[in-house]
Amino acid sequence: MALIHSRRTLAPAALLSVAGLLALTACGGNSSAQDGASGSGALKVGVLFPGSLSDGGFMESAYRGYQRAAKEHAGKVTFRKVEQVQAADYEQALVRFATSSDLVISMGGQTDAAVRKVAARFPKVKFAEIGGPADGKPTANLALYDPQxxxxxxxxxxxxxxxxxxxxxxxxxxxxxxxxxxxxxxxxxxxxxxxxxxxxxxxxxxxxxxxxxxxxxxxxxxxxxxxxxxxxxxxxxxxxxxxxxxxxxxxxxxxxxxxxxxxxxxxxxxxxxDIGAEIEYATDQLVKGSWQPEAVHFGLTFEDxxxxxxxxxxxxxxxxxxxxxxxxxxxxxxxxxx
The missing domain is CATH 3.40.50.2300 (Response regulator)
Incomplete structure (x- = not known):
């Protein structure tokens, strides 16, 4: 059927997940330690997943891209994540990532207000919001990725x-x-x-x-x-x-x-x-040194x-x-x- 098109093969769910970021866990989020590279030379990416990584929907689709990105950039990028965070704790989760990350990614439009506030506080850190308001505007250090x-x-x-x-x-x-x-x-x-x-x-x-x-x-x-x-x-x-x-x-x-x-x-x-393609895109741009605070629309009009x-x-x-x-x-x- 012409409606089917080829997809990239999903990486197996083989990433280590252990207790970490204890302050976030105490606030109701489930956190992981480092995924991928470790060491002072590695780029650092933190991702806020407000929901469950096995929700069968938006968050799980995004997490699959997180896994692919971690595998693709092993040795170059250290990934950290937190999942199932209450709305009242979005800002705290993002601040903790911002204090130790080169790029912070926020999943879902429900995080829009929090990520904009934290991005303004950390102008030297790169931020990306995936799935925010379709008519939202990027800021000096915040990119917006629209999964359409x-x-x-x-x-x-x-x-x-x-x-x-x-x-x-x-x-x-x-x-x-x-x-x-x-x-x-x-x-x-x-x-x-x-x-x-x-x-x-x-x-x-x-x-x-x-x-x-x-x-x-x-x-x-x-x-x-x-x-x-x-x-x-x-x-x-x-x-x-x-x-x-x-x-x-x-x-x-x-x-x-x-x-x-x-x-x-x-x-x-x-x-x-494929929500996760946007995590891959952000990470690819970070590694290449070409990351920009841009608005990118994915979907059928995207190159992939x-x-x-x-x-x-x-x-x-x-x-x-x-x-x-x-x-x-x-x-x-x-x-x-x-």
Whole structure:
């Protein structure tokens, strides 16, 4: 199927993870000691993962890139990470990294305010935020990397509308952050671009990317309101949507991590987005000495496309063809998502 494109092979999860950064652990985060090189000559990179590294979503996708970067730059770069940090502790985690790192990477738009504040305090340290507001502006030492969740949501909306037998679809987001709200709008745009008279229900925002119980409630509400296919941007919460789909006979569009279709009957398709490619990009630029406080948009228009849509089961060939046309429109710039 033309919808599948080649991917880089993922490195095995072989990085050492032990107790470290004890002050962060006391604040509710799980931390690791050094990954990769050690020694005074090595560049140092610290990464804040607010969520779980095994969430099946944004954080895990990013962590896979972290692993690839550590393997690629072994002997040159020392990596440190902290995961599952409470919002109240973002700033403290970033400050601790900033005092001992050449580059600090912050994952997710929920960290936007904290990373901007800390970057201003440490003007000689390089910072990168991945997944912040799509219209955010870089600062003198803060780069912004956009994984184009809006683009992925547009693809998801198009797939949902084409696959819906009831011509009614919905979207469930983890939190009402600017990037997620924008993605919900693009989901609707994608749906109506291919099926103009499809009904798109008002977006549901769970309030927590990892709360499966609340995500299930939101999904049940949409299925009860007539939707038979849902799009989503959730992490662990995605499991709740799967449960709701199984109970109501509905389906969902999965992602961002690729999966084998058929492992869960609830998945009609999934959008693949390689969040970790942005950690690799930042590290590559640091090692080359070419890092810039720039705004970089990844996705289908990037030199190595980072978004894709995969259909599950025996979908109508005309649906695959139409989704290829949607992708081509984004790649060419004819379709713009922001």
């Amino acid at each position: 969740q809006a683009e992925a949501a547009y693809l998801s909306g198009a797939a949902a509308a084409l696959l819906s037998k009831k011509k009614t679809v919905g979207f469930v987001g983890g939190a009402e952050l600017p990037a997620i709200v924008n993605a919900a709008k693009e989901f609707e745009r994608g749906a109506k671009a291919v099926v103009p008279d499809v009904e798109v229900l008002t977006p549901q925002y769970v309030g927590d990317f990892n709360d499966a119980a609340k995500a299930k409630q939101s999904a049940l509400a949409d299925y009860s309101a007539g939707a038979d296919v849902l799009g989503q941007i959730l992490n662990l919460g995605q499991k709740g949507v799967v449960q709701a789909a199984a109970g109501k006979g509905g389906t969902l569009i999965g992602g961002p991590i690729p999966a084998d279709c058929g492992t869960q009957k609830a998945y009609a398709a999934y959008v693949e987005t 496309p980072q978004n894709n849509i995969h259909l599950c089961g025996e979908a109508d060939p005309s649906i695959a063809k139409k989704l290829d046309e949607v992708k081509a429109g984004i790649e060419s710039g004819k379709v713009k998502t922001r």
